[in-house]
Amino acid sequence: AIRDVVDRLIxxxxxxxxxxxxGEFNISIILPTSLSVGSERLHHSLILTNSYNGRTPFSIQGQTLTTLLDASSQLGSSLYRSVCQNGLLGWADSFADLDTYRGWLDEWAKRTDKLPSARSNPSPARSTRTTTDIRTIHHRALTIERFQEHLSKLLLEHLSAPPALTAVVYNQLQEAPLAGAQEGLIRKLPIPVQLAKQARDRLRLEERLLKEPASYWLLYNAVNYALFTSRSSLTLNDRYRLDERVFHQLVALAQA
Structure with a gap:
């Protein structure tokens, strides 16, 4: 059902x-369009997530279909990075502009060490979706045809969306070199110790592969790689939540 929709639109x-x-899986649909981050080309993508055991509901770009069909929601971006064969979700896309995002990070830094979800700060620039809220439809009435109809509307909206804010932030991370105390910085990130070690090793490898000095961009990707390739008891939702927290924390440090 999903592939029929994707084949028709893309x-x-x-x-x-x-x-x-x-028992979970994610499907990256890698699109032909791309953009530059430093010397790299990243392809636009769509990430679909599901599970065989019910632990993770069907989601697109990290958001469930129920959430996305709410009029106040927004389908964020994702980019596929071939160096690590991972998809990166657009964690800054819910903000109206860069100044709004920076202001949110500044307020967080003053208040607490724990990062609140960016989704609690919706962008006022979001368009209103008129699609019937799926929560008003009984699950028995949600046929394959109706599911495909909702999915088609979401994908069409995504394909026609303007450039995402997160891509701008990626370039800023790429231009921000890491200071000397990398070990201490990695240890402070909200990830398990074993994943921090894997991220450190991945950072060193990418420095050699890309022949580039360490940057906040490479560190974020190293953590993302460790989160989504490690054999861990973390669910995909757990990994996405940690990935989002790491992203915002590194952006805050890079602009400090």
Whole structure:
């Protein structure tokens, strides 16, 4: 059902499917369009997540279909990075502009060490979706045809969306070199110790592969790689939540 919709709307794409040890999987639909971050080309993508055991509901770009069909929601961006074969979700997309996002990060830094969800600060620039809220539809009435109709509208909206704010932030991270105390910085990130070690090793590898000095961009990608490729009991939702927290924390440090 999903592939029929994608085939109809996106004539040229690649699929990458990854599985976890906890019975979950994500599907990256890699689009032909791309953009630059430093010397790299990143492809626009769509990330679909689901599970065989019910632990993770069907979601697009990290948001459930129920959430996305709410009029106040927004389908964020994602970019596929071939160096690590991972999709990066647009954690800054819910903000209206860069100044709004920076202001939110500044307020967080003054208040607490714990980062609140960016989704509690919706962008006032979001368009209003008129699609019937799926929560008003009984699950027995949600046929494959109706599901495909909702999915088609979401994907069309996504494909026609303007450039996302997160891509701008990525370039800023790429231009921000890491200071000397990298070990201390990695230890302070909200990830398990073993994943921090894997991220440190991945950072060193990417420095050699890309022949570039360490930057906040490479560190974020190293953590993302460790989160989504490690054999861990973390669910995909857990990994996405940690990825979002790490992203915002590194952006805050890079602009400090």
């Amino acid at each position: 004539p040229a794409y690649r699929l990458l499917i990854k599985y976890t040890t906890t």
